Amino acid sequence: MIDLDDPLINGYLRRLIGEDGITLIRNMPEGEVTDEEICNVLNPLKSASKEADDKVKKLKAEIKAAGESQADVKKLEKDLKKAEKEAEKAKAEAVGEYEITLNTVRKILFILYENKFTICRRERDANSGWLTFRWQINMDGIDYQIEREKKKLYRNLLKRKEYEDNNVFYVCPQNCLRLVFDEATETDFICPICGEDLVFEDNELFKQLLDTRIAEFGDMPR
Template sequence: MNTLVDLNDKVIRGYLISLVGEEGLRMIEEMPEGEVTDEEIAAKTGVLLNTVRRTLFILYENKFAICRRERDSNSGWLTYLWHLDFSDVEHQLMREKKKLLRNLKTRLEFEENNVFYVCPQGCVRLLFDEATETEFLCPMCGEDLVYYDNSRFVSALKKRVDALSSV
């Protein structure tokens, strides 16, 4: 299969697994060359047809699969021919990185700008305003809520943001 991508690269492999799962990755790795039908892919890879179709749809949504329809002139049936194209994977990874960085920064800002209280039993974590509404009692079990120092979490978020920003 000519994917123009190193499927052994940990980042790319992890990204594809997050998209299509282990079975989907196996399908990608074993997919026959050229344009093929979903049935041919299932037969050649040993992956269930439903999994093949789900994987192809996800890859298509993410612009990693190209589909061409062909109509049989005698029966009128449509045949869908598929091939993979990972030439844009680096660009997709950069978009994912930017999205993750944006989400981490949003979470960091939220954590830095709020005060939290938790149930010692681990039931809930509430904002200060929410804790005052429950009179600093856990709404689940009735225990007294205690102040939660999130500085370690904030520090971990900052490290993650810095690490992603520098790459």
């Protein structure tokens, strides 16, 4: 399994599928599962509440069907009272549980599928003809994706460093904006937003920071 706390992997996945997506991968059940099963795992309290509600409904139906037999009905009614109490309790416990909806789960699975991070098997129910999708996470391709991300980040850092090296900057003391020399001359060195005089910015420290970050990439090819 991949290390979801690795900053590069975590950052890449967060941009791709968000925090909910990372939670999904972290809690994905073993083997092939349906989107609804995943959703239940991600919302344990809400899922327990739903289950308790279903039990109440089932008992009510059984009471209706029990008909004449008074003894059966008495027992079922007792069970129903208990089930209703439990359903109420489960409902109260589920209030405020952070929810990842079925819709969100489907969206995440779709994005993962697009990026070849899931395997999906379709199964047709012989009786109903209904299609069920069974999902499995497969993050084998992530190393390749991360390597691509790293190269992109590295290229961006090099580009930024070149830009910082080749320009002189002026900034507004109120932090409205940052202009290169040519732009600053066009505004007569006055901030076009607030009217303050622009001041020269020494970007030496920022450039050093960029150098440090670039050095972290070691001997990556440009």
